[in-house]
Amino acid sequence: MKIIVLDEVDSTQNMARKLCEKETEDFIVVARRQSAGYGRKGDIWLSPEGGLWFTMVIRNVKANLSTLPMIVAVSTAKAVEKNTEVNVNLKWPNDLYIGKRKVGGILCEVLMSGEEVKAVLIGVGLNVNINEIPEEIKSKATSIKIETGEEHNLMELLKEIVKEVYENLKKPFKEIMEEWIRRDMLVGREAELKVNGRRVKAYISKLNEDGSITIKHDSFEAKIHYWQIDGIEILS
Numbered sequence: 001m002k003i004i005v006l007d008e009v010d011s012t013q014n015m016a017r018k019l020c021e022k023e024t025e026d027f028i029v030v031a032r033r034q035s036a037g038y039g040r041k042g043d044i045w046l047s048p049e050g051g052l053w054f055t056m057v058i059r060n061v062k063a064n065l066s067t068l069p070m071i072v073a074v075s076t077a078k079a080v081e082k083n084t085e086v087n088v089n090l091k092w093p094n095d096l097y098i099g100k101r102k103v104g105g106i107l108c109e110v111l112m113s114g115e116e117v118k119a120v121l122i123g124v125g126l127n128v129n130i131n132e133i134p135e136e137i138k139s140k141a142t143s144i145k146i147e148t149g150e151e152h153n154l155m156e157l158l159k160e161i162v163k164e165v166y167e168n169l170k171k172p173f174k175e176i177m178e179e180w181i182r183r184d185m186l187v188g189r190e191a192e193l194k195v196n197g198r199r200v201k202a203y204i205s206k207l208n209e210d211g212s213i214t215i216k217h218d219s220f221e222a223k224i225h226y227w228q229i230d231g232i233e234i235l236s
Contacts, residue, residue: 010036012055030054050129067211069094075164093226101142194230
């Protein structure tokens with residue numbers, strides 16, 4: 001699989017989108033720094049040198065697109081655990097944590113040609129060899145180096161993540177769910193969700209086989225998909 005390494009881009013997602021016409025096979029864009037990295041709903045993602053910032057472009061994805069962020073998150077967690085001595089927790093739908101602090105995130109976007117899926121852009125942002133977290137987010141974010149005291153080989157970790165993604169795309173989603181549940185930090189807890197612009201406090205009762213979650217509120221029970229979510233804050 002072709003790997004394109006760049007010193008700095010606005011975001012690897014944007015660069016991968018531009019290169020899709022030129023590149024005909026699956027490929028990866030990796031940047032040492034991103035000047036305008038972003039997550040779901042356009043949230044700013046700080047991307048200094050030392051992190052692993054990349055986008056995989058896959059042409060033929062057989063998996064249900066609604067489960068793709070979870071497949072990639074599980075793949076990334078497994079790769080990190082194989083290459084480091086940390087345990088990774090997962091917060092639905094696409095966040096990676098060490099303990100209670102965020103260490104990475106997944107962003108999946110689809111390129112369409114009419115009604116046909118042309119390619120899937122899988123963005124991964126991972127705080128790996130970052131020495132210091134900005135003061136304003138220190139209580140909420142961390143890096144693998146901060147947690148382990150060691151530097152880690154970014155390209156080896158990248159290759160392990162890519163290998164896991166391709167392997168897990170072939171598996172039944174039930175197996176991915178089992179891996180997710182072992183690391184899950186949301187189901188069975190109270191949370192405040194921002195859903196389609198509205199804030200809702202609810203109990204997260206279960207993870208469903210289509211990649212959604214079921215929430216319970218005093219007056220209703222509902223199934224929520226990841227594209228409906230603007231944010232989730234765990235309350236208890």
